[in-house]
Amino acid sequence: MHEDELEIAEEQHLRSLTTAEAEGDERAVEAALRPRTLDEVVGQARVRDQLGLVLEAARRRGRAPDHVLLSGPPGLGKTTLAMIIAAEMTTPLRLTSGPAITHAGDLAAILSGMNDGDVLFIDEIHRMSRPAEEMLYMAMEDFRVDVVIGKGPGATAIPLEIPPFTLVGATTRAGLLPGPLRDRFGFTAHLEFYEPADLDLIVHRSAGLLGVELRAEGAAEIAGRSRGTPRIANRLLRRVRDFAQVRADGVVTLTVARAALELYEVDELGLDRLDRAVIDVLCRRFGGGPVGVSTLAVAVGEERETVEEVAEPFLVRMGFLARTPRGRIATAAAWQHLGLTPPPAPAAPVADITLFEE
Numbered sequence: 001m002h003e004d005e006l007e008i009a010e011e012q013h014l015r016s017l018t019t020a021e022a023e024g025d026e027r028a029v030e031a032a033l034r035p036r037t038l039d040e041v042v043g044q045a046r047v048r049d050q051l052g053l054v055l056e057a058a059r060r061r062g063r064a065p066d067h068v069l070l071s072g073p074p075g076l077g078k079t080t081l082a083m084i085i086a087a088e089m090t091t092p093l094r095l096t097s098g099p100a101i102t103h104a105g106d107l108a109a110i111l112s113g114m115n116d117g118d119v120l121f122i123d124e125i126h127r128m129s130r131p132a133e134e135m136l137y138m139a140m141e142d143f144r145v146d147v148v149i150g151k152g153p154g155a156t157a158i159p160l161e162i163p164p165f166t167l168v169g170a171t172t173r174a175g176l177l178p179g180p181l182r183d184r185f186g187f188t189a190h191l192e193f194y195e196p197a198d199l200d201l202i203v204h205r206s207a208g209l210l211g212v213e214l215r216a217e218g219a220a221e222i223a224g225r226s227r228g229t230p231r232i233a234n235r236l237l238r239r240v241r242d243f244a245q246v247r248a249d250g251v252v253t254l255t256v257a258r259a260a261l262e263l264y265e266v267d268e269l270g271l272d273r274l275d276r277a278v279i280d281v282l283c284r285r286f287g288g289g290p291v292g293v294s295t296l297a298v299a300v301g302e303e304r305e306t307v308e309e310v311a312e313p314f315l316v317r318m319g320f321l322a323r324t325p326r327g328r329i330a331t332a333a334a335w336q337h338l339g340l341t342p343p344p345a346p347a348a349p350v351a352d353i354t355l356f357e358e
Contacts, residue, residue, distance in 0.1 A: 017239065017264055018232055018272040019310055033206050033234055034080045036087055042205065043198035043230075044077065047189045051081065054187050055088050064117045065089065066186025067140055067167040069125075071174040073313075075231030076191040078170035082121040085168055091117045098127035107132040108147050108160070111139055116163035125169035126176040133181055140167055140184040193228030193317075196220070206234050207252070212241045217254035225261055227270040227314055239264055269318065269337070274302065274311045279320050279334040288335070288343060290327030 035041045038052050051068070058065035068085065070078040086093035094110065101107050101122070114120065122128070128136070139145050143162045169185065171177060182188070194202070200223040207214040214237075222240060226233035237252075243260035244252050265273045277300040282289055285299060293312070297304040312328075315321035320334035335342035 069185040072191030075229040086119040104131040199223035218252040218257040221257040289329035
């Protein structure tokens with residue numbers, strides 16, 4: 001890769017480098033790096049142990065496992081676990097997503113093609129249409145659906161039997177799932193953000209698969225800036241690899257990793273350009289707030305949704321931003337991260353005492 005090509009790549013990835021959503025052709029790269037079995041999964045020890053028990057019990061009974069709900073922020077491995085469930089049970093995996101199922105007929109068409117023991121993975125299951133959700137209730141519980149033929153008084157419901165299958169649902173917003181749907185899952189797992197030590201192992205594993213010569217200090221630097229998310233760790237590794245190949249000797253050392261991540265504007269805590277712009281504007285221009293999110297978005301030149309859904313969750317998790325009824329405020333940690341002195345706390349109001357003379 002020539003230097004001008006690297007600059008084009010830099011421009012393309014500058015804003016998306018630390019987002020936890022998969023972007024563009026990244027899914028193909030992710031597929032090559034995914035673990036294939038539960039034993040290969042790094043981190044999420046509690047979920048691995050619980051899920052392993054569910055699958056082993058189902059194997060010993062010779063039955064399909066209970067339906068599984070995986071919740072948690074994007075980029076933590078929900079799709080990977082769905083693929084592993086199918087692999088561990090040696091059954092086919094059928095993939096779809098909530099937004100793709102707009103009508104009950106869409107779901108009926110998918111379910112009618114299921115075979116005994118198949119695993120159906122529905123990503124973003126909270127975004128399914130309501131008619132499809134109601135059909136899914138019966139399919140999950142009774143393994144049948146009623147397909148309605150015709151309209152009006154002449155409509156006829158034809159029952160359709162479905163072979164026992166396992167539904168794996170993934171959601172980033174479990175609170176949006178209706179109670180009746182949540183209750184039909186036999187096992188629910190919430191994926192947590194990863195510790196730096198686990199991300200370090202993931203970076204080393206991915207480097208081996210990608211053929212990257214990686215030093216321990218370089219791996220630790222990448223892991224520490226990955227916001228607790230394997231997808232971001234793998235993305236940073238690929239960008240650091242590009243930098244090492246073009247501007248160094250191809251070896252990812254501590255110095256190379258720091259130089260590459262500085263170029264891509266990912267700081268030592270994982271904050272990117274947008275994150276720093278939000279707290280910088282909040283502190284320097286608005287005195288720490290409170291400020292409405294729409295005003296913040298205009299001040300940093302981004303859409304409100306981008307600030308609210310991309311930057312804000314991480315800033316809140318890091319303790320740099322707080323939500324209040326009056327707007328967003330910067331914490332003392334945000335001021336310190338920018339090298340600024342936080343303003344003094346406002347003095348407590350003094351009671352107004354009036355003396356009356358007789």
